[in-house]
Every structure is written in C-alpha cells, then in structure tokens.
Amino acid sequence: MSYFTEYKDVIQEGDLALIWISRDNIKPITIDVTATFNTRYGSFPHKDMIGKKYGSQIAIRTKTNKKFAFIHVLQPTPELWTLSLPHRTQIVYTPDSSYIMQRLNCGPSSTVIEAGTGSGSFSHAFARSVKQLYTFEFHPVRYEQALKEFKDHGLLEENVIITQRDVCANGFTIKKGDLTSVTFSDTEESVDIGANAIFLDLPSPWDAIPHLDEVISHNEKVGLCCFSPCIEQVDKTLEVLEKFGWTNVEMVEIQGKQYESRRQMVRTLDDAMERLKDIKKRKLEGVERRKRQLENLENDDGNIEDEEEKKILEPQPLTEKTKYNPFGKGSRIREGDSNYEWKQVTKMETEVKSHTSYLTFAFKTMNKTRNEEKVGILLASLSK
Ligand code: SAM
Numbered sequence: 001m002s003y004f005t006e007y008k009d010v011i012q013e014g015d016l017a018l019i020w021i022s023r024d025n026i027k028p029i030t031i032d033v034t035a036t037f038n039t040r041y042g043s044f045p046h047k048d049m050i051g052k053k054y055g056s057q058i059a060i061r062t063k064t065n066k067k068f069a070f071i072h073v074l075q076p077t078p079e080l081w082t083l084s085l086p087h088r089t090q091i092v093y094t095p096d097s098s099y100i101m102q103r104l105n106c107g108p109s110s111t112v113i114e115a116g117t118g119s120g121s122f123s124h125a126f127a128r129s130v131k132q133l134y135t136f137e138f139h140p141v142r143y144e145q146a147l148k149e150f151k152d153h154g155l156l157e158e159n160v161i162i163t164q165r166d167v168c169a170n171g172f173t174i175k176k177g178d179l180t181s182v183t184f185s186d187t188e189e190s191v192d193i194g195a196n197a198i199f200l201d202l203p204s205p206w207d208a209i210p211h212l213d214e215v216i217s218h219n220e221k222v223g224l225c226c227f228s229p230c231i232e233q234v235d236k237t238l239e240v241l242e243k244f245g246w247t248n249v250e251m252v253e254i255q256g257k258q259y260e261s262r263r264q265m266v267r268t269l270d271d272a273m274e275r276l277k278d279i280k281k282r283k284l285e286g287v288e289r290r291k292r293q294l295e296n297l298e299n300d301d302g303n304i305e306d307e308e309e310k311k312i313l314e315p316q317p318l319t320e321k322t323k324y325n326p327f328g329k330g331s332r333i334r335e336g337d338s339n340y341e342w343k344q345v346t347k348m349e350t351e352v353k354s355h356t357s358y359l360t361f362a363f364k365t366m367n368k369t370r371n372e373e374k375v376g377i378l379l380a381s382l383s384k
Contacts, residue, residue, distance in 0.1 A: 095256035171211030
C-alpha cells in the first residue's frame, strides 16, 4: 500500500506521517510506539498519536510548563512531501509540477518517463496521478536513496519503476541485466514502455531527446516538457526538438505568487495630524524632563531632600504611553477591532517556493496515418 495514494483515517504503528509544526516546518516521521518526536518546544511521544485521526492536533505543555505546544499529524500527500522531503538536489515544487501535469494531459491512463529522479519530489506527484512512471537517475547514490524511499513509501509495488541510467548517453530502453527495480519474467528481455508523457529535468535535455522515439507511444499524441533554468539551455533544446520532429513547441515560465487577504486600518489625514502632534508633545516633555534632571544632578550636594527633586530622579517611563496610534506603534490594536474603520487589502507573500525554470513543451505524433474506419464513423455521426 502506498501512503501517498490510499487515504486512511487513523494513525497506526509503522505509518509514514508528516508532522506539521508550522507552514515552513514539516517533518516526516515513521510512527513507532517507542519513539518520541522532539521539537524545541517539547517532546511528543508517538504513542500519543497512535489511534488518533489524521489531521489531529496534539498538545503538550512546553518545557517551562507555562504554555502549550502544538503539532498536527498529517497523512502524506505529494504536495506536503515536496515541502518536507530530504533535499538531495534542486526539486520541482507544486506550482510547476501541477501545471506540467495538466499541460501533458497526465491522468490515470498516462505512462510517463521522468529523468532525472533527483530527490523524487516530482516522482511522488506523478505516482499519485498516472498509470505508470518510469524514472531514471544516473547518480549511483541518488539512485539507491530514491529506490529505498520509493520502496518505503510503497510506490514500487504500485506504479513506479526506477532505473539507474545516463539517459543522455544510453537512452531509455530497459533491458534484462540493467540496474532497475523491474522484475523480469523468464521470457521477457526488455520493457515495452510506450510513454505518452515525458518530463526531462536534466542539464542537457537535447542529448536525451534523440533517444525518445524508441520508447514513446506510436499511436497517440505524446507530450514532452523540459525543465531548464537557463535560456541558453532552452535555445539548444528548441534546435533538437525541431530536428527530431517535435511540434507545437511553447516555452512558459511559472511565477507562483501567494496572495494573503487581510484588513488594514483606514488612516485619515486627521489621524496623521493627531499622531504628529502627539509625537511632538511627548518629545518636548522628554527634553524638558531630562533638562531638569541634568540641572539637579549638577547642583547635587549629596542630600536629596527636595520632594520635587526626588520625584524627578525616580525612574519613570521616558514618555507617556500613547492612547491612540493608527500607525501601529504604542498601544496594540487587534486587526478588525470594531472601534476602528478597516478596509480589505491583499498582501503578496514574497517567499513562495517554486523554482523559476523555463518549461519547454512540445508534442509529437509518430503514426500520422488516418484510420479511415474511425474517420468514416465520425463523419457519418456529424452529418446526421
Ligand atoms: N525533478 C527532480 C525532483 O523534483 O526531485 C529533481 C531532478 S535534479 C534537478 C536532476 C537530476 O538529474 C540529478 O539527480 C542528476 O543526478 C540527474 N541527472 C543528470 N544528468 C542525468 C543523465 N544524463 N541521466 C540521468 N540522470 C541525470
């Protein structure tokens, strides 16, 4: 069973779970009754998670015992995995992977080739949606790490095959004796891939493209996407795509942005004037007070008998706490406080995780002969 494709309700021993600490801090764990998940706020024993529903909030008292610390235990999804996985390479983030899969028409009948596997971020997204994924990685250590990870996540039993291969030098055909997760039967010599979608995240995709004709489906339109950070790479790819008969070529760049909706206090000109007057008044009071303190210290004979002098020398706040400040400092006003006027605004988050590479799409139909029978049926149905 794959933790990424089958949903379950209850957290159980041995599950891969994702611990949501904050939006940019999500950690994968394997539920083990004897283990504890440690954070800087405190420790969460796994046994307290077992039997609870996925999505549950788990609370403990913090180390100082004064407050509570919270985590949420979530079932893995490709989107959450992308945010929490151990990075072995640059990865493809969800804004790109979702767009690419949609453009390549990926669905339950798709057979996809991916190279290279890298950290397996996109592999998890493909695995959830497509019929079969063939992924290729030439780096021996990264291949082993991905192989183990896919096995642990149940992806190899489902629809993922990983092969160690330099696809630029040796293409994509998988044969008996190759370093691959395919198990060949006695009669099989090679895998008939027949891919209808290809994703290349390689430094030189133009060297891999000439090998694709051997492994793509000949009976349907096949989509290809190359993910390249430099425009020079795109240029070289375009040349080879044209040479090898790929058409409908288009280059796209995804610029993911997240908009946050919030309320902003309405500030009038009168508010600004009031605020300026307040600042000036408090500044003058501070200057006067310090002047008086300085004079008193200069005349000091060691005995402070004068009551006024005592009062002046007592520690006191430099300025009186402001009562109303529409500009954010001083007394804090809760967003949306009904005593003030608010307007609805959107704020753009600057930090959205998406790697801005150029996406080059192209399509190819190998067998361009007309199926006269099908065309006849279609024309007949239209003329009715
Ligand atoms: N798309 C992956 C993800 O989302 O995690 C990241 C891919 S990473 C940027 C590129 C990977 O391609 C690296 O792991 C690298 O070892 C592999 N690679 C580079 N050239 C290759 C080649 N000729 N054949 C197979 N893999 C290759």
